[in-house]
Amino acid sequence: MAIKVLQAGLATTVQDAGRMGYYHLGIPLSGALDQYSFRAANLLLGNPEDAAALEMTMLGPKLEFTQDALIALTGANLPAKLDGVAIANYEVLSVKAGSVLSFGYLRDGVRGYLAVAGGIDVPVVLGSRSTYILGAMGGFCGRKLQAGDVLPVGAFSGPSRLGRTLPEQLKPVFPKDVKVRVLPGLYFHWLTEASGKSFFDDTWRVGPEADRIGYRFKGGRALEFAPRERPFGAGSDPSNIVDAGYPVGSIQVPGGLEPIMLHRDAISGGGYAMIGTVISADMDLVAQLQPNFRTQFVAVDMAQALAARAQSKQRLTDLRAALKT
Numbered sequence: 001m002a003i004k005v006l007q008a009g010l011a012t013t014v015q016d017a018g019r020m021g022y023y024h025l026g027i028p029l030s031g032a033l034d035q036y037s038f039r040a041a042n043l044l045l046g047n048p049e050d051a052a053a054l055e056m057t058m059l060g061p062k063l064e065f066t067q068d069a070l071i072a073l074t075g076a077n078l079p080a081k082l083d084g085v086a087i088a089n090y091e092v093l094s095v096k097a098g099s100v101l102s103f104g105y106l107r108d109g110v111r112g113y114l115a116v117a118g119g120i121d122v123p124v125v126l127g128s129r130s131t132y133i134l135g136a137m138g139g140f141c142g143r144k145l146q147a148g149d150v151l152p153v154g155a156f157s158g159p160s161r162l163g164r165t166l167p168e169q170l171k172p173v174f175p176k177d178v179k180v181r182v183l184p185g186l187y188f189h190w191l192t193e194a195s196g197k198s199f200f201d202d203t204w205r206v207g208p209e210a211d212r213i214g215y216r217f218k219g220g221r222a223l224e225f226a227p228r229e230r231p232f233g234a235g236s237d238p239s240n241i242v243d244a245g246y247p248v249g250s251i252q253v254p255g256g257l258e259p260i261m262l263h264r265d266a267i268s269g270g271g272y273a274m275i276g277t278v279i280s281a282d283m284d285l286v287a288q289l290q291p292n293f294r295t296q297f298v299a300v301d302m303a304q305a306l307a308a309r310a311q312s313k314q315r316l317t318d319l320r321a322a323l324k325t
Contacts, residue, residue: 001069003116005149006100007062011211014120014139014151017050018264019128029248029264030130030138033212033287034111037075039316040166041115043323044072044092046158051119052129054145056112057211058290060103061145063114069095069153070117070162076109076174076288090166109174109288118156132265133212167322170315172284177294180282183305185250187241187273195223195256199275200299204259208291212265215286216258217295223256225273235271245269249278249286259297261286281308 005012015038018031032038032055039049054061060078073080073089080087081102087093089112095101101114122129122140131139140149188196202220209216225238234240239254246252246262252272253259261278263286278286279300289295300308 001065001067001118001153003151003153004064004066005061005145005147005151006064008145008147008149009056009061009103010059011057012061012145013055013131013133013143014052014122014129014145015055015131016052016129019126019130019132019138022126023268026268027126027135027137028132028266028268030128030132030212031264032111032113032130033264034075034113034172034284036284036316036319037111037172038113038115040090040170040319040323041072041074041113042119043319044074044090044161044164044166045070045115045117045156046161047115047117047119047156049320051115051154052122053113053115053120056103056114058106058110060112062100062102064100065095065097067097070156070160071095071101072115073112074115074166075112075172077107078112079104079107088165090171092161092164094162110290111287116153117158118154121152121154134265164323170319170322172288174288176290178285178289179296179298180286181279181300181305181308182251182276182297183279183302184299185274185276186244188275190225190228190238190273191275192224192226195221195225199223199259200297202296204295204297206289206291206293206295207258210289210291212263214260214262214266215289216260218258220259223253223259223275225256239273240271241273243269243271244274246274247277249280249283250274251276251278263287279305279308281305281312
């Protein structure tokens with residue numbers, strides 16, 4: 001079985017749970033940016049929850065199925081049609097051979113997920129089928145999909161889950177005003193006291209430079225770094241450091257002007273001070289922020305971050321339990 005790409009959409013890639021174990025070599029995690037929505041799509045179908053699926057960004061593709069299939073759509077509200085007839089998200093649906101799946105204009109969120117029973121069967125590269133575009137690695141030919149591509153689909157041997165839906169209380173919501181929790185970082189003390197306060201007091205807006213590599217935030221007051229002797233090997237900008245590793249979710253502020261939060265396709269190190277790191281429990285939330293969405297950063301300590309991670313894990317446990325065979 002295969003899926004023909006008639007139109008590619010804005011930025012459609014093959015993603016799975018991520019490429020673990022190579023970050024120290026400069027190879028990022030990649031994988032679905034909204035892990036909860038991605039896993040929900042696979043669990044609805046009865047796939048392994050880390051099976052490769054399509055991540056669709058803002059504008060969905062147009063796809064033709066060569067054989068009968070079962071699909072599930074989750075994540076951003078990208079209104080979908082099958083042969084011109086509207087279909088639902090968060091439900092297992094049947095697709096007949098020759099049918100065409102298309103998408104309308106985005107309503108909520110940013111990234112939608114299309115899972116197919118059997119998973120997208122592209123080659124495994126370093127333990128993952130995820131696409132890392134900067135490295136031209138994984139996915140379908142290491143790139144975003146293009147018209148004319150033909151995606152192979154794996155065999156599915158489990159029972160049909162046609163008609164299964166996700167309980168309403170487990171569906172994610174995508175607000176336009178969000179609070180993103182941040183653990184102040186190794187170099188937060190480099191900011192002046194006033195700037196450290198304004199970073200958390202101000203309301204920021206997501207900039208148009210928001211993709212799988214990172215999100216830029218605008219509209220808050222510029223941040224000042226306290227005067228200090230420059231470390232040997234650091235640049236002249238007050239936000240420069242001697243090169244260090246970047247955690248996923250870390251926030252840097254080049255020149256003190258606009259915070260940049262690094263996501264799953266970002267490089268693993270560089271020469272900017274990291275003033276904080278978005279906690280893991282809020283990374284899915286950031287993945288669904290549209291340009292101009294209002295964001296306020298909220299400082300948390302390690303105990304609060306760990307408690308939020310435990311809540312996030314419990315949410316996944318509840319999802320698995322709700323969708324067990």
